[in-house]
Amino acid sequence: MSEIRQGLGYTEEHEWAAAAGGSIVRIGITDHAQSQLGDIVFVEFPEVGAEVEMNQPMGTIESVKTVSDLFSPLTGKVTKVNEALIDSPELVNESPYENGWIVEIEVEGGGEEAVSSLMDADAYRKLTE
Template identity: 70%
Template sequence: MSEVKSGLRYTEEHEWAESAGGNLVRIGITDFAQSQLGDIVFVEFPEVGAAVQAGQPMGTIESVKTVSDLFSPVSGTVTKVNEALLDSPEAVNEQPYGTGWMIEVEVDGDAAAALEQLWDEERYRAYVDSNS
């Protein structure tokens, strides 16, 4: 069974988001997503300074099985990317909620309000359970 971490917010596309302080939101993919993809071999995300829009593609993730779009759960400006994933994309498989995070975004408007629009852990867990 896939881990659904408490305290995070989730999307239907299997991204997670959490407050990183102030108006910053840290984003990654869920344990369910990485397990469905298989061994991650490459991650492409937007550059620092790029604008991202909630629900829109912000990059790609490539596994030995497929290439999938990454969708931004919030709108804002990319302030940080996890450059360690360029050399060690397998960190997404090993720790999707830890060292496998992908980007940080400075949210347009109120970060707490943007996160509140996303699914809580119970709703996401029910969604994953119904699709497993």
């Protein structure tokens, strides 16, 4: 069974979002998503400074099985990308909630408020059952 963490916001497209202090939100794909994709071999993320829109593609994740769009769970501006994924995309498989995060964005208002607008862990669990 996939790990679903309390305190994160989730989307129907299987992204997670976590408040990372102030108006910054860290984003990645869920444990469920990485297990469905299989071995991840490449992550294409948006450039730092790019504006991303809620529920719109902001990059792709390529596995040995397929290429999938990476959707932004929130609207904001990319402030940081996880450069470790350039050389080690498998971190998304090994540690989707820690070392395998993908981008950080700055949102309007507070990060915690933005994350709370998404699905909570219980709702996401029901979606994946």
